[in-house]
Amino acid sequence: xxxxxxxxxxxxxxxxxxxxxxxxxxxxxxxxxxxxxxxxxxxxxxxxxxxxxxxxxxxxxxxxxxxxxxxxxxxxxxxxxxxx
Amino acid sequence: xxxxxxxxxxxxxxxxxxxxxxxxxxxxxxxxxxxxxxxxxxxxxxxxxxxxxxxxxxxxxxxxxxxxxxxxxxxxxxxxxxxxxxxxxxxxxxxxxxxxxxxxxxxxxxxxxxxxxxxxxxxxxxxxxxxxxxxxxxxxxxxxxxxxxxxxxxxxxxxxxxxxxxxxxxxxxxxxxxxxxxxxxxxxxxxxxxxxxxxxxxxxxxxxxxxxxxxxxxxxxxxxxxxxxxxxxxxxxxxxxxxxxxxxxxxxxxxxxxxxxxxxxxxxxxxxxxxxxxxxxxxxxxxxxxxxxxxxxxxxxxxxxxxxxxxxxxxxxxxxxxxxxxxxxxxxxxxxxxxxxxxxxxxxxxxxxxxxxxxxxxxxxxxxxxxxxxxxxxxxxxxxxxxxxxxxxxxxxxxxxxx
Numbered sequence: 001x002x003x004x005x006x007x008x009x010x011x012x013x014x015x016x017x018x019x020x021x022x023x024x025x026x027x028x029x030x031x032x033x034x035x036x037x038x039x040x041x042x043x044x045x046x047x048x049x050x051x052x053x054x055x056x057x058x059x060x061x062x063x064x065x066x067x068x069x070x071x072x073x074x075x076x077x078x079x080x081x082x083x084x
Numbered sequence: 085x086x087x088x089x090x091x092x093x094x095x096x097x098x099x100x101x102x103x104x105x106x107x108x109x110x111x112x113x114x115x116x117x118x119x120x121x122x123x124x125x126x127x128x129x130x131x132x133x134x135x136x137x138x139x140x141x142x143x144x145x146x147x148x149x150x151x152x153x154x155x156x157x158x159x160x161x162x163x164x165x166x167x168x169x170x171x172x173x174x175x176x177x178x179x180x181x182x183x184x185x186x187x188x189x190x191x192x193x194x195x196x197x198x199x200x201x202x203x204x205x206x207x208x209x210x211x212x213x214x215x216x217x218x219x220x221x222x223x224x225x226x227x228x229x230x231x232x233x234x235x236x237x238x239x240x241x242x243x244x245x246x247x248x249x250x251x252x253x254x255x256x257x258x259x260x261x262x263x264x265x266x267x268x269x270x271x272x273x274x275x276x277x278x279x280x281x282x283x284x285x286x287x288x289x290x291x292x293x294x295x296x297x298x299x300x301x302x303x304x305x306x307x308x309x310x311x312x313x314x315x316x317x318x319x320x321x322x323x324x325x326x327x328x329x330x331x332x333x334x335x336x337x338x339x340x341x342x343x344x345x346x347x348x349x350x351x352x353x354x355x356x357x358x359x360x361x362x363x364x365x366x367x368x369x370x371x372x373x374x375x376x377x378x379x380x381x382x383x384x385x386x387x388x389x390x391x392x393x394x395x396x397x398x399x400x401x402x403x404x405x406x407x408x409x410x411x412x413x414x415x416x417x418x419x420x421x422x423x424x425x426x427x428x429x430x431x432x433x434x435x436x437x438x439x440x441x442x443x444x445x446x447x448x449x450x451x452x453x454x455x456x457x458x459x460x461x462x463x464x465x466x467x468x469x470x471x472x473x474x475x476x477x478x479x480x481x482x483x484x485x486x487x
Contacts, residue, residue, distance in 0.1 A: 040440070040441040041441060042440070043441070043446075045237060046218070049237060049239070052236075052249070052252070053248075056252065057252065058234075058236050058249065058252050059236075060234035060236060061234075061235040061236070061237070062229075062234065062235060
């Protein structure tokens with residue numbers, strides 16, 4: 001069950017990334033956001049903004065410090081959705 | 085791996101820009117001759133990227149006050165006001181700023197950047213929420229990072245999005261501080277402050293407006309975007325700088341908030357840096373008085389801004405949404421932007437090349453800042469240069485290109 005939820009989250013992250021970068025991307029939990037997707041600091045904040053809307057939650061910017069991979073971001077979103 | 089290899093990608097990109105011509109991020113003028121003119125490799129160049137909105141850097145009264153102060157009081161304060169005390173000028177300038185804004189309190193910082201660092205890290209803390217416009221200046225982001233409040237961004241100049249993000253916070257404990265800029269420094273667009281103030285009232289929050297590019301520029305008395313929008317009563321804090329319309333360097337905060345002076349011992353960027361030297365305080369105080377005494381400067385600035393904005397739009401350049409002293413032409417790609425920027429320099433026009441990620445839409449920008457001191461002939465010269473290079477690069481509207 002956990003896997004399904006996470007897969008959906010990864011798909012949302014892909015959608016948000018495509019929206020911000022304006023090109024299609026192939027991502028998995030292991031994808032390194034900065035290195036593999038060439039996402040700079042501003043684009044990452046914009047991707048997070050899309051995800052805030054997709055999940056109707058707030059992602060404080062300081063929580064992004066520990067996010068390196070798509071999996072990290074998916075876990076952060078899952079945590080915030082549980083109210084942490 | 086060498087220590088700075090972490091910046092290799094940026095270094096390569098920078099090298100590519102430099103190899104295309106002059107170095108846009110390391111200009112070396114032979115001399116700056118006036119608020120609007122410098123000499124570069126022996127040739128005159130119009131300064132169109134210096135944020136010198138009122139042209140007061142060479143104002144005789146400002147220079148005289150500065151010279152008198154340096155001779156009477158020395159070259160520097162050699163320390164923070166917490167340790168070395170305040171000079172009379174620091175206190176007088178704070179009193180003048182408070183009076184100018186009709187507020188109870190004012191506090192002067194050593195730079196505008198530090199004002200945002202000091203204010204944003206001190207006004208809110210752990211458990212509070214800082215709500216920033218997505219296109220905020222680096223000093224706002226860095227101030228947020230220095231503090232410990234939770235930071236949420238809303239879509240640029242979008243009051244509905246601000247509302248949505250405040251609503252999402254729901255009943256979470258902690259204060260909310262909304263941070264807005266009067267004029268945004270890259271595209272020159274003005275914040276919809278009336279609508280933002282309405283959201284603030286409805287949702288319950290504090291409102292801070294950074295008037296770095298709008299103090300002395302907007303509003304009947306030059307009080308900025310807040311005055312122009314008629315939302316002074318809704319604005320709890322105003323931050324600004326002395327380095328643009330007032331022609332020197334420094335930053336400030338004004339407010340009516342109770343216990344204001346505690347900020348002087350909570351704000352690390354205020355406490356742990358030397359205060360402004362007497363010469364800067366003196367020229368700034370004089371410039372503040374000149375700006376208030378001469379609304380004509382503001383009118384001339386608005387006229388010049390409107391002219392450049394209209395003419396660039398007529399040529400077919402994509403600019404910001406409304407005229408303001410920051411007039412920016414959006415470039416389609418880096419190569420065009422760098423070629424265009426170098427072409428302008430060859431034509432004797434210096435402005436700012438702004439590149440992603442410092443730009444809002446991932447596109448490179450040619451950013452102009454107009455001054456009240458620009459002559460009609462200088463604006464003619466700039467527009468002609470834009471037309472010539474734009475035609476060469478195929479960027480103009482068909483009717484403008486053939487005109």
